[in-house]
Amino acid sequence: MSRALAGLTLSLLIVLVCVPSFAQDYPVLGQRLEVALGQAFVVDDKPGAGSVIGTDAVAKSAPDGYTLLMMSNTQTVNESLMRNKPYALMRDFVPVAPVNYSDLVLVVHPSVPVSSLGELIALAKSKPGKLNYASSGPGTPYHMAGELFKAMAGVDIVHVPYKGSSQARTDVLGGQVDMMFDAVTTMADFAKTGKVKALATTGKTRSSVLPNVPTMSEAGVAGYEAVIWLGIMAPKGTPPEIVARLNAEIARIVGKPDVRDEWAKQGAVAMTMNPDEFGRYLNDDIIKWERIVKISGAKVDQ
Structure with missing residues (x-):
């Protein structure tokens, strides 16, 4: 990615471990990112094992900006639901940007x-x-x-x-x-x-x-909120300037009126935060769902 910023080209791999709805979001976001960055994206759909397989693959990738994780609140729930997974979200990744949410x-x-x-x-x-x-x-x-x-x-x-x-x-x-x-x-x-x-x-x-x-x-249930949101993270150690560039381009794209209008037809709402804000959002989401997992006794086979 650092070479890409200098004008050279390499394909970026974006690993999908999120809900299937991203298939309809990709033409809106991904194609515009390809133009903005001057690079093609290769999409690798790995939602299996509660999204753990794909998430772990990205965690183990080189932190060069060429491999990104397209994720959702499944990952924040998994922090308390799947204690034995081989990675920790906020330890092994850096927040890049949110994309959108759907009710x-x-x-x-x-x-x-x-x-x-x-x-x-x-x-x-x-x-x-x-x-x-x-x-x-x-x-x-x-x-x-x-x-x-x-x-x-x-x-x-x-x-x-x-x-x-x-x-x-x-x-x-x-x-x-x-x-x-x-x-x-x-x-x-x-x-x-x-x-x-x-x-x-x-x-x-x-x-x-x-x-x-x-x-x-x-x-009647004051304060209730449970949406499906989509976001992008990168392996820990990804240079801050790469994260900042990706964040800026994503924010620019999701802020466009035509993008927001297209997503509105699908019930999706664009989200914009800088990497630090997105990190706080992720931490808050982890805490929120940890409480619900504990209260409910929710379990999955691991």
């Missing part, structure tokens, strides 16, 4: 006799352990969103884990499971056609995709 939405099957989040909380409190929610698997953002809701609302709702979102979603739509947290863009059409009831979205502000649906805070 989730809490939906219930139409057979659940509620029309608001407040009514759901009241129902859950009247029937502890009787309602259930699906997720794409232990430790996933959808699972953690559910456990955060349980902790903040003081309700006992049973977690039903699946191996991926597709079957979880199918069973919620079919009424085999009462509810789930899912991506806003995925559930929007189902909500609009009455196949599920959308009770609340999970960001600080309302989603551009479901603007008539209140946030969790508005609907």
Whole structure:
């Protein structure tokens, strides 16, 4: 990368260990970065083993700016969920830049006799352990969103884990499971056609995709926030000038009105922070989810 800054070319390897939605974000961000840096990107998709395999591969890469980690809050959750992994996020990486975040939405099957989040909380409190929610698997953002809701609302709702979102979603739509947290863009059409009831979205502000649906805070769980965010880190030891250049280019790109408009159609919101700010954001996220992992007793096979 230092040579690239001087005008020579080498391909950058960006390792994806984040949620599949980055496939739709890459043309927006990646192609513009290629132009800005004058280099091609090689994308290596390694989401396996709870994203540990790909993350560890980047941790062991040369800190020259040519290998970057495209990651999400799965990595911050894993800091407490997967104690035996071979790396530590804030020890073995340096923050580069956030990219964007997307809200989730809490939906219930139409057979659940509620029309608001407040009514759901009241129902859950009247029937502890009787309602259930699906997720794409232990430790996933959808699972953690559910456990955060349980902790903040003081309700006992049973977690039903699946191996991926597709079957979880199918069973919620079919009424085999009462509810789930899912991506806003995925559930929007189902909500609009009455196949599920959308009770609340999970960001600080309302989603551009479901603007008539209140946030969790508005609907009664003050301070609730559980989004899927994307960010970029580099191996520890990557020169600060490389990190600064990447941060500046990413911030410039995600700040463009056309980029923000394109992402808004997908329910994504651009994020901009300098590397130090992003580092603090990551630390705060690690602490937040460590508490929820502990309270919930969430575990994964390692």
